[in-house]
Amino acid sequence: MKTNNTPSIDHICLIRLSALGDCCHALAVIQNIQERSPHSKITWVIGKTEHQLFRDLEGVEFIVVDKNNLFSSFLKIGKELRKKQFDVLLNMHASMSANLISLAINAKKKVGYDQDRARDLQNWFCNESISSTKNQHVLDGMLEFSTHINVNCEQPYWNPLTLKPEEDFAIELIDPNKYTCVISPCSSQPYGDKYFRSWSINNYIELIRYLLNRNDLQLILTGGMSPTEKSYSEQLDTSFNKRILNLMGKTSIREMAALIKHSDIIISPDSGPAHIGTIMGTPVIGLYAMTNPLRSGPYNSTEWLINKYPEALKIYMDKLPEEVKWGQKIQEPDAMNLITSDDVIKKIKQLIEKK
DSSP states (O other), X not given: OOOOOOOOOSEEEEEOOOOHHHHHHHHHHHHHHHHHSTXXXXXXXXEHHXXXXXXXXXXXXXXXXXXXXXXXXXXXXXXXXXXXXXEEEEEOOOSHHHHHHHTTOOEEEEEEOOTTTOOTXXXXXXXXXXXXXXXXXXXXXXXXXXXXXXXXXXXXXXXXXXXXXXXXXXXXXXXXTSEEEEEOOOOOOTTOGGGOOSOOHHHHHHHHHHHHTOTTEEEEEOOOOSHHHHHHHHHHHHXXXXXXXXXXXXXXXXXXXXXXXXXXXXXXXXXHHHHHXXXXXXXXXXXXXXXXXXXXXXXXXXXXXXXXXXXXXXHHHOOOGGXXXXXXOOOOGGGGGGSOHHHHHHHHHHHHHHO
């Protein structure tokens, strides 16, 4: 355990409501503070869905927000925290929802993002801001919050979550004599069909056909039941006559996370399960073409990333990475087809050989 002589801050409140990947980044910040300022009491204001995964985190008080009922959540937080005074509020969620929630929190200092990264007038709700640093990974940006309160972090790390009884469920399913590969095939679509970040079903079929021919490998599909995921699940069942252990829509977030923790590898596009792989210490083959993985990809799996983002920028925008904003997104779903099944198979072989 790394230690230093950083003075303790008694009471810290942190806001990170969602999304799942960003909450995984926030976990590194929290665990960094817990290690270097062990006497600090931490309260995490978090979304209802995300809380399911992190609810057993030791040393953290949770205040759960239902973003679909923001007004009632605001009243609830005001009631629960009206007698509590925090030394600092770290508002790590630049959104109007988080801004409004912050009004119900009593804190001597309220710290938000720098001007370039603050959104929805966040700086109006905060009296301090983190340092402005260009071209950071999202996690490194969040770590600026702990640096701001003099709790520095040389290298982020995660203590993998303990999930009981979900890990018993995962261990029972996983064959210890095989290399276990979890595929979470779909990404969310926050901006509609123009931002469809999932790899095509035909590419997955080609990849899975290869994987099923390997006797040393166990394949598990996981995910939710959004319309896209339901469609992918049905097509894959049809294509392989149910020869795959398909758990899409059949597990909780915690069961999915436990499966990822006890697997040897996860394959995923830009989505929450990729970051769950990071916090669980599982190598991630990330499939990236529409977003910059150097900004928001799985933090410890750079070696295994398939990064077609620079190529996609050139094809669809005639730009180089240094000529666009760091967070520039490509709204051309065909960009994901720049990733081939051979690209993924090559990474799988390298990981198996490394093991």
